Amino acid sequence: MRRTETILAIGGAALLVLLAFLAPWLRFVLTIALAKGIAVLGILLLLRAGQVSFGHALYLAFGAYVVAFLAPSSPEALILMPVAMLLSGALGLVVGLFVSRYREIFFGMLNLAISMVFYSLLEKLYHYTKGTDGIRVGVPRFLGMVLERDDFEWAMFATALLLALAIGFFVRLYLASPMGQALSAIKTRETRLEFMGLPARGVLLSAYVLSTLMGGLAGAIIALTTRHVTPLLGYWTVSGELVFIAILGGAGAALGPFLGAVTFELVRVYAAASFADAWQAILGLVLMGVILFFSRGLWGMVESLARKRA
Amino acid sequence: MYGWFEENGLLLGLALLDGLAYAALVFMVAVGLNLVFGVLRVLNVAHGSLYAIGAYTAASLGLFLSARGLPEWASLAVLVVAAALVGGILGPLIERLLLRRIYAQEPVLQLLVTFALFMILEDAQKLIWGTQPVQNDAAMRLLGNFDVPFAGDFIPFTAYQLFVLPGVAVATLVGLAWFLRRTLTGRVIVAVTTDREAATAMGIDASRIYLLTFTFGAVLAALGGALSSPTASLVPGVGAQTIVLSFAVVATAGLGQIEGAALTALMIGLSRSIAVYFMPEAEVLTPYLIMVAVLLIRPQGLFGAAETRRV
Numbered sequence: 088m089r090r091t092e093t094i095l096a097i098g099g100a101a102l103l104v105l106l107a108f109l110a111p112w113l114r115f116v117l118t119i120a121l122a123k124g125i126a127v128l129g130i131l132l133l134l135r136a137g138q139v140s141f142g143h144a145l146y147l148a149f150g151a152y153v154v155a156f157l158a159p160s161s162p163e164a165l166i167l168m169p170v171a172m173l174l175s176g177a178l179g180l181v182v183g184l185f186v187s188r189y190r191e192i193f194f195g196m197l198n199l200a201i202s203m204v205f206y207s208l209l210e211k212l213y214h215y216t217k218g219t220d221g222i223r224v225g226v227p228r229f230l231g232m233v234l235e236r237d238d239f240e241w242a243m244f245a246t247a248l249l250l251a252l253a254i255g256f257f258v259r260l261y262l263a264s265p266m267g268q269a270l271s272a273i274k275t276r277e278t279r280l281e282f283m284g285l286p287a288r289g290v291l292l293s294a295y296v297l298s299t300l301m302g303g304l305a306g307a308i309i310a311l312t313t314r315h316v317t318p319l320l321g322y323w324t325v326s327g328e329l330v331f332i333a334i335l336g337g338a339g340a341a342l343g344p345f346l347g348a349v350t351f352e353l354v355r356v357y358a359a360a361s362f363a364d365a366w367q368a369i370l371g372l373v374l375m376g377v378i379l380f381f382s383r384g385l386w387g388m389v390e391s392l393a394r395k396r397a
Numbered sequence: 398m399y400g401w402f403e404e405n406g407l408l409l410g411l412a413l414l415d416g417l418a419y420a421a422l423v424f425m426v427a428v429g430l431n432l433v434f435g436v437l438r439v440l441n442v443a444h445g446s447l448y449a450i451g452a453y454t455a456a457s458l459g460l461f462l463s464a465r466g467l468p469e470w471a472s473l474a475v476l477v478v479a480a481a482l483v484g485g486i487l488g489p490l491i492e493r494l495l496l497r498r499i500y501a502q503e504p505v506l507q508l509l510v511t512f513a514l515f516m517i518l519e520d521a522q523k524l525i526w527g528t529q530p531v532q533n534d535a536a537m538r539l540l541g542n543f544d545v546p547f548a549g550d551f552i553p554f555t556a557y558q559l560f561v562l563p564g565v566a567v568a569t570l571v572g573l574a575w576f577l578r579r580t581l582t583g584r585v586i587v588a589v590t591t592d593r594e595a596a597t598a599m600g601i602d603a604s605r606i607y608l609l610t611f612t613f614g615a616v617l618a619a620l621g622g623a624l625s626s627p628t629a630s631l632v633p634g635v636g637a638q639t640i641v642l643s644f645a646v647v648a649t650a651g652l653g654q655i656e657g658a659a660l661t662a663l664m665i666g667l668s669r670s671i672a673v674y675f676m677p678e679a680e681v682l683t684p685y686l687i688m689v690a691v692l693l694i695r696p697q698g699l700f701g702a703a704e705t706r707r708v
Contacts, residue, residue, distance in 0.1 A: 139505045189696060191504065192440055196648040197692060200685040203641060207681035323641055327442075327512050334509050364524055371516030378506050378513070379498055 089259075091393050092342055096255065099345065100248055107244055111237075114244050118312045120345075120352040121247040123332060126305035127344035128258050129298025130333045135262065136291055137274030138190065141326050142198030145182075145205050146175045146299045148321030150306025152209065155222040155316045164227040164243070168307045175303020176296055183295040187288050190277075199323055209318035221317030224310055243312050250308075254301060255341040261297070262341070270294050331370075335377050337384025346385040402548075405675075410547035411554070412674040413667065418558035418628070420666025421566035425621030426639055427646035428573065428658045429614035435590040435652060436610040438504070439496060442511040444618050445640025446518035447487060451619030452626040452635060453526050455479035456533040459626075463535060472535040473561070480623040484616030492611040500607075515636070523633050532630035536561075555628075562624060569617070570659050577655070586610055645684040649691045651701020661699060 103121075107114040126147055133140055150171040157167055186197045209216050216222065226233060229242045261267045269290045272280040277287050310316045319325070328351075336347020354373060358366035381388055402409075430444045459467075459475045467475070495514065499507050540556040577583040588596040589606050597603050622635075646665055650657035665684045672679045691699055 134505065137503075137505075139508065185693070189692070192434075192652075193648060193692065193696065195508075196644050197689065199641060200645060200648075200688050204682055204685045204689075211678045211681070324637065330505070330509060331512065334506065365520045368517045368520035371513040371520075374513035374516070375495075375510060378502070378510050382502060382506060 092259075092340055095389070096252065096342055099342070100252060103248060103349070107241075114240055115312065116352050116356055117349065118240070118244045118247045119309060120348040121244075121251045122305040122308035122312070123329065123352070124336075124345040124348035125247075125251055125254055125308070126302045127329050127332045127336070127348060128254055128341065129301035130329050131338050131341070131344055132258065132261070132270065132294040132298050133291075134333060134338045135267070135270045135274065136294060138194045138291070139330055140198040140298075141195045141323060141330065142200070142202030143298065143302050143329050144321045144323065144325035145198070145202035146179060146302025147306040147309065147325065147329075148202075148205065148209065148316075148318065149178055150175045150303035151310035151316040151320050152216070152222070152306075153303070154307045154310040155224050158224045158227060162225060162227045163231065164229050164246075164311050167227065167311065168246075168304060171307035171310075172300050172304040175306070176300040179296045179299025179302075180292075183292045183299070187292040187295055199326065202321060202326060203323060206318055206321040206323075209321060216318070219318060221315055221319075224314045224316065226314075227311055240312070243308065247308050247312075250304065251345060254304075255345065259341040266290065266293065331374055335374060335384055337386030337388075337390075339383055339390065340386050342389075343384055343386035346389070350385060406548045407550060407552060408674050409671070410545070410552045412671045414545060414552065414554050414559065415673070416667035416670030417663075418562045418666075419670055420663045421562040422621050422625050423642060423646060423666050424566045424659050424662035425569060425624070426618050427643040427650075427662055428569065428655060429617030429621075430643045431647050431650070431652065431654070431658050432573075432586075432617075433611055433614035434647065436586060437496065437500070437607055438593075439499075439507045439511065440504075440644075441614070442508065442640060443491070443514040443518055444511075444614070444643065445636035445638070446515050446522070447483065447615050447618035448622035448625075448639045449522060449631075449636035450487070450518065451480050451483045451622030452631050453522060453531060453622075454483050454619075455623035456531050456626045456631060457526070459533045459535055469535065469539055472539055476536055476623040476626070477620070480616060480620035483619035483623075484612060487619075488612035488615030489608060491615070492608050496607075496611065497604075515640070519633070519636060522636070526631070528633055530630040530632050534627045537627040558628060565620070565624060566659075570655065573655055582609070642684055645688045649688045649698060651695075651698025654698070654700040657698070657700030 103117055107117055126143065129146075130140065130143060153171040153174050154167045157170065161167065182198075182201055186194055186201075189197055210218055212218075227239070228234075229239060234242060262270070269280060269285050269287075272285075273287055273291055280287050280290070306320065309320070332347040332351050333344060334347075335351060336343035336345065351370070354370060355366060358369040362369060377384060383390070426444065426448050430441060433444070434440050455476045458479045459472055462475060463469070463472065491514065495510065496507075499510050502510075537555050537557040540561070542553045543556040543559055544551040545554050545559065575583075577587055585596070585601055586606055586609075588599070589601060589603055593603060622639075642665075646658060646661050649665070650661040665687055668683045668687060669680060672683045695701075
């Protein structure tokens with residue numbers, strides 16, 4: 088199955104590049120989808136431990152606002168992204184020290200509460216954040232060059248794709264490592280993990296910080312691509328969306344989040360175009376169908392197809 | 398300090414009255430959410446949508462009936478009827494057709510099914526009631542104003558918010574406490590909440606209790622919404638706001654606590670409205686700050702009992 092996954096990942100990447108060539112407007116949608124996929128990889132880590140965060144939009148929004156604030160003074164995209172990622176990770180460490188003490192509904196709700204505090208700060212501190220109007224991100228540079236709009240979109244798409252592949256690969260390694268195994272143990276029997284001398288809180292905290300690094304990076308990519316950030320990026324429904332994508336894609340493998348994110352964004356674009364008033368309901372129906380009938384998500388479907396052939 | 402009170406005393410009085418009315422509504426929603434979570438172990442994200450649909454239905458039903466010559470005094474009854482209709486129809490439908498299929502699933506998936514339902518119901522509201530504000534304050538106008546004596550002065554306040562909202566909330570609290578502790582069905586609900594397996598082993602029909610509890614919770618949410626409808630004009634997004642707020646109340650109070658939920662709702666309602674009057678920027682923040690502060694000190698919530706870890 089691992090080889091199938093690698094082949095599928097490379098094939099999927101090639102398919103995305105082809106799609107981006109054939110339909111230029113899709114390039115934008117796919118870049119956003121890849122960014123969200125990266126954030127969802129972080130959600131996947133927490134899901135391994137049986138914990139669901141209903142507040143990871145916080146890190147998405149934080150990464151995006153870091154880019155928006157720093158872009159005027161340092162417009163280099165390749166510097167903005169790691170900076171946003173590291174600052175988000177630092178915030179994640181502070182929040183994580185607190186939330187890693189809690190499990191299940193308390194873990195989920197605390198994340199939700201903290202993200203809503205940040206959301207309302209973004210909305211209310213008009214003087215700094217321009218409130219709901221949001222901040223426009225000026226034309227960033229890429230490798231020191233000022234690119235044409237079209238070229239810049241290509242550059243962001245390629246960056247997002249490469250990062251997605253790299254981080255996906257890293258997550259696969261992480262989950263297979265003893266650290267990743269300990270993470271699954273939190274879900275099954277946390278106390279026994281402690282009996283073995285492994286600190287459950289530390290294991291969860293490290294996964295949490297990793298997930299916030301990914302969230303911040305995803306937010307930075309989104310800000311650089313849409314070039315406009317608003318507090319809405321940090322609203323709790325966006326956090327819900329990330330968990331949604333994780334389940335839609337399937338939490339079984341690192342490819343799942345990207346399957347989920349691309350499907351989610353495409354369904355959203357088409358549903359919004361054809362049923363402007365009911366796209367959210369359509370997404371809801373898709374999610375419900377997936378959970379009721381294929382609870383292992385799109386990746387689970389791919390897996391059983393591959394098993395049948397083997 | 399005396400000078401401050403001279404200057405802001407009336408404002409403080411108004412904030413307290415507002416907070417009390419607001420806390421009453423929050424309690425109605427949160428206690429339903431708490432009850433449903435206690436029995437079904439499903440955190441219902443769509444609970445806020447039931448609140449919103451209850452509010453919209455009450456407003457529309459009132460407008461529809463009064464256009465056909467319904468006497469004004471009946472507008473209070475319309476609120477209750479609307480809530481009973483919404484909760485009584487949607488509650489059993491959701492439990493039987495949807496939740497029933499996912500009790501065996503992981504908690505994350507259960508949560509997401511109700512999130513999906515929330516998304517569907519949000520759009521359904523927009524399709525039915527549009528995005529324009531809907532308003533019907535007949536019930537509030539009916540009762541008029543009441544002058545509340547406060548610090549040697551009088552504060553005019555609507556009698557509806559002063560008596561009806563807290564009255565219904567207190568009646569719900571007392572009624573619920575009596576129902577859960579003194580009646581057979583109520584005690585069965587408590588038994589299922591405490592230990593589902595043991596309760597089923599004693600011959601309790603858990604499936605019936607699930608249906609009953611969920612419908613009851615749905616009616617409470619719809620009633621909260623219906624009662625709120627005369628006090629504000631309704632816009633999309635009410636459901637989303639309500640649900641995060643009631644999550645905050647439930648998590649702060651601790652799971653399975655009715656009186657705790659009431660106290661927490663009061664605490665959060667009062668501090669929110671004091672913030673509205675004295676520090677408007679912090680309005681949205683207060684419930685979450687309280688929640689974070691409480692959980693820092695008491696991880697199981699203010700009134701929740703610490704659970705033993707399973708081995």
